[in-house]
Amino acid sequence: MVRLNEIRAGEVAVEPPSPTDAGLVFIGRIRTPWTDRLACPRQGRPDGPICCIEVFEPWVAALDGITEFERLEVLYWLHLSRRDLVRQSPRDDGIARGAFSLRTPVRPNPIGTQMVRLVRVEGATLLVRGLDCLDGTPLIDLKPDRCAFTPLAPRQPGDDQVGETP
Amino acid sequence: MVRLNEIRAGEVAVEPPSPTDAGLVFIGRIRTPWTDRLACPRQGRPDGPICCIEVFEPWVAALDGITEFERLEVLYWLHLSRRDLVRQSPRDDGIARGAFSLRTPVRPNPIGTQMVRLVRVEGATLLVRGLDCLDGTPLIDLKPDRCAFTPLAPRQPGDDQVGETP
Numbered sequence: 476m477v478r479l480n481e482i483r484a485g486e487v488a489v490e491p492p493s494p495t496d497a498g499l500v501f502i503g504r505i506r507t508p509w510t511d512r513l514a515c516p517r518q519g520r521p522d523g524p525i526c527c528i529e530v531f532e533p534w535v536a537a538l539d540g541i542t543e544f545e546r547l548e549v550l551y552w553l554h555l556s557r558r559d560l561v562r563q564s565p566r567d568d569g570i571a572r573g574a575f576s577l578r579t580p581v582r583p584n585p586i587g588t589q590m591v592r593l594v595r596v597e598g599a600t601l602l603v604r605g606l607d608c609l610d611g612t613p614l615i616d617l618k619p620d621r622c623a624f625t626p627l628a629p630r631q632p633g634d635d636q637v638g639e640t641p
Numbered sequence: 642m643v644r645l646n647e648i649r650a651g652e653v654a655v656e657p658p659s660p661t662d663a664g665l666v667f668i669g670r671i672r673t674p675w676t677d678r679l680a681c682p683r684q685g686r687p688d689g690p691i692c693c694i695e696v697f698e699p700w701v702a703a704l705d706g707i708t709e710f711e712r713l714e715v716l717y718w719l720h721l722s723r724r725d726l727v728r729q730s731p732r733d734d735g736i737a738r739g740a741f742s743l744r745t746p747v748r749p750n751p752i753g754t755q756m757v758r759l760v761r762v763e764g765a766t767l768l769v770r771g772l773d774c775l776d777g778t779p780l781i782d783l784k785p786d787r788c789a790f791t792p793l794a795p796r797q798p799g800d801d802q803v804g805e806t807p
Contacts, residue, residue, distance in 0.1 A: 489699035494664035496779065497718050501662040502749050509799050516799035517792035524804035530741075533655035534749055537727040540742030550752060552663050561703040565793035575696075575783040576706030578790050583668050583700055584781045586716060588754060604804060613662065615750045617741040624744050626683040627731035633675055633682035638690035638770060 479512060480557050485571035487562040491583060494558070503530040503614035505551055510610050512555065518578075519589050519607035526591075528601040528614060535599045538617075546620035547593055547603065552613040553585035587612075590620060645678060646723050651737035653728040657749060660724070669696040669765075669780035671717055676776050678721065684744075685755050685773035692757075694767040694780060701765045704783075712786035713759055713769065718779040719751035753778075756786060 482488060506527040509515040516523065528549065530538060541547070560581050562571040574582050591605035601617075618624075648654060672693040675681040682689065694715065696704060707713070726747050728737040740748050757771035767783075784790075 487702060489702075491699060492666055494666040496667040497665040497720075498660035499663040499665065499750050500658055500660040508802070514798045516802065517794055517797055518787070518800075520803070522803045524802055533657060534727055534741075536653060536655075537740040537749075538742070539728065539739035541739060543742060548754065550750070550754070554663075561700055562705065566795070573705035573707060574703040575700075576704070576709060576785060577793070578784050578787065582782055582784075583703075584665050584716070586752070586782055588714065588716070588784070588787075590787070607799065616748055616752055618744050618748075618754070619742060621684070621744065621754075621756070626744070628683055629732070631683055632680045633773065634684075636674070636682065636690055637686070637688045 482560065483564045483567050484569045485562065485564045486560050487571065488559045489561050491559055499552065499615060501552065501613035502534045503528060505606065505608055505612040505614055507606055507608060507610045512609060515609060516607040519605040521592055521605055523604050523606065525594055525602050525604055526606040528603060530599045530614070538596065542596055544619040544623055545593055546623055547591050548618045548620055549589050549591055550616035551587045551608055552615055553580040553587050554613055555609065556580040556585040558583055558585055586615065648726065649730045649733050650735045651728065651730045652726050653737065654725045655727050657725055665718065665781060667718065667779035668700045669694060671772065671774055671778040671780055673772055673774060673776045678775065681775060682773040685771040687758055687771055689770050689772065691760055691768050691770055692772040694769060696765045704762065708762055710785040710789055711759055712789055713757050714784040714786055715755050715757055715772070716782040717753045717774055718781055719746040719753050720779055721775070722746040722751040724749055724751055752781065
């Protein structure tokens with residue numbers, strides 16, 4: 476993980492095209508105990524502190540039914556991260572590897588994903604455990620855990636499509 | 642799942658603010674056998690067909706080390722999805738529920754996430770199983786499966802922080 480915005484020995488920055496292929500809207504805000512990047516957990520833990528996910532209007536109605544799921548997938552925007560390091564040195568020891576083989580916040584599109592346990596819902600706020608992001612992190616999406624979710628839509632031809640062994 | 646762009650009985654559309662809070666760059670393209678939204682699998686399957694994830698420059702160097710992981714998390718942009726339905730009726734039976742309690746592609750920020758199995762890497766292309774998206778879907782991010790990844794960065798205070806029972 477790049478802790479702040481430094482470039483370390485062995486790391487490689489590129490000049491990326493401007494990020495204008497698609498636009499995001501922040502749909503809420505995440506409240507956690509961590510106000511400093513050097514204090515955040517590196518990974519969330521199921522027994523971690525309760526954090527709050529506040530959902531903004533006009534999306535509060537989209538929460539209907541969410542209490543059916545004990546586990547949720549949360550997507551959020553890593554708003555303090557630089558986006559241009561393709562090789563990174565998490566240990567700052569001169570050894571670097573590709574950003575896609577790390578769960579570093581520094582990525583071309585700095586989106587974090589986390590699985591959380593839903594403790595309860597209070598109006599437009601979800602109380603959850605398992606987060607590891609900074610206080611104030613913008614929310615992008617909430618989904619039921621893929622393992623707990625069974626599609627409701629009618630079957631489609633691709634559902635039964637399997638592949639050959641390569 | 643909203644199959645095309647229709648609004649069904651019980652579904653609710655909102656007028657969202659314009660999506661200008663953050664910008665994405667498409668970092669690659671996904672090749673699958675599915676060219677029609679009505680044929681895509683509703684969920685990927687581990688024994689599904691091999692699909693190709695093509696990574697564009699200047700991010701190819703960020704793939705270094707990825708073959709260490711058998712399972713990867715893929716984030717992609719559901720480019721054909723409308724974004725304004727907060728309540729949806731997957732069965733088209735008049736019963737609607739919130740978008741955040743569905744894994745529908747129709748979401749305020751239409752980002753799909755999937756866990757895939759890495760079959761092999763050929764240059765800037767990953768061959769994987771487990772996808773369920775349309776051919777030509779724009780790639781946003783690749784990460785090691787959270788379960789298989791152990792942080793390399795030094796420990797941080799939040800790592801050990803647990804919460805009280807509510």
